[in-house]
Amino acid sequence: MTQDEMKKAAAVKALEFIQDGTIVGVGTGSTVNHFIDALAGIKGRIRGAVSSSEESSKRLKGHGIEVFDLNSVDVLDVYIDGADEVTEHLQMIKGGGAALTREKIVAAVAKTFICIVDDSKQVPVLGQFPLPVEVIPMARSYVARELVKLGGDPVYRQGVVTDNGNVILDVHNMDLSAPSEMEDKINALVGVVTNGLFAHRGADILITGSPQRVSVRE
Numbered sequence: 377m378t379q380d381e382m383k384k385a386a387a388v389k390a391l392e393f394i395q396d397g398t399i400v401g402v403g404t405g406s407t408v409n410h411f412i413d414a415l416a417g418i419k420g421r422i423r424g425a426v427s428s429s430e431e432s433s434k435r436l437k438g439h440g441i442e443v444f445d446l447n448s449v450d451v452l453d454v455y456i457d458g459a460d461e462v463t464e465h466l467q468m469i470k471g472g473g474a475a476l477t478r479e480k481i482v483a484a485v486a487k488t489f490i491c492i493v494d495d496s497k498q499v500p501v502l503g504q505f506p507l508p509v510e511v512i513p514m515a516r517s518y519v520a521r522e523l524v525k526l527g528g529d530p531v532y533r534q535g536v537v538t539d540n541g542n543v544i545l546d547v548h549n550m551d552l553s554a555p556s557e558m559e560d561k562i563n564a565l566v567g568v569v570t571n572g573l574f575a576h577r578g579a580d581i582l583i584t585g586s587p588q589r590v591s592v593r594e
């Protein structure tokens with residue numbers, strides 16, 4: 377089984393968590409793209425979706441799935457999204473696709489966060505994957521210096537502008553052994569919009585595709 381087939385298997389499994397007549401929170405990335413394609417097969421059973429990126433909105437609309445503005449939605453039962461790393465405590469690094477801020481907003485609204493991954497994403501401790509930080513453009517150098525003080529090696533993600541018009545710093549070699557504390561410290565820096573640590577609001581359910589099977593952990 378290829379990595380992409382494992383992503384697809386996890387994504388298809390997530391359909392079992394969708395209730396009829398609901399609006400579904402949809403994340404961003406290659407694993408979520410499989411989910412969106414699978415969701416198209418049951419689109420007559422749902423009201424529509426809330427999306428965490430322009431890329432996912434485009435794919436949803438391409439399948440004829442209505443995309444709602446989050447501000448017009450009171451209740452979101454589930455949010456389905458991938459991750460760059462996930463631990464056994466269901467804390468994550470996200471933002472490899474630069475959609476971290478909108479992902480964090482939709483995840484905050486959803487009652488249940490369902491993370492869909494292939495088994496390469498499971499790690500004992502977060503931090504091998506560089507931590508994405510979304511930054512207001514004029515604060516880029518200042519925030520980079522502050523991230524060095526926190527122990528990281530920030531690298532400007534050249535040529536990337538987020539859906540919110542901001543830039544991304546990818547922070548290497550950061551000690552993330554206390555992820556909730558580091559999430560707070562980075563978010564407290566002036567000029568940071570948010571960072572890709574999903575420690576305070578981790579996933580509630582983890583669906584992992586592996587060569588042997590698809591496992592569900594709640």
Ligand code: 5RP
Pocket residue numbers: 403404405406407408457458459460469470471472473474475476479
């Ligand atoms: C995008 C994300 C994605 O969920 C994360 O990068 C995983 O992507 P993929 O499913 O392509 O491996 O956080 O900002």
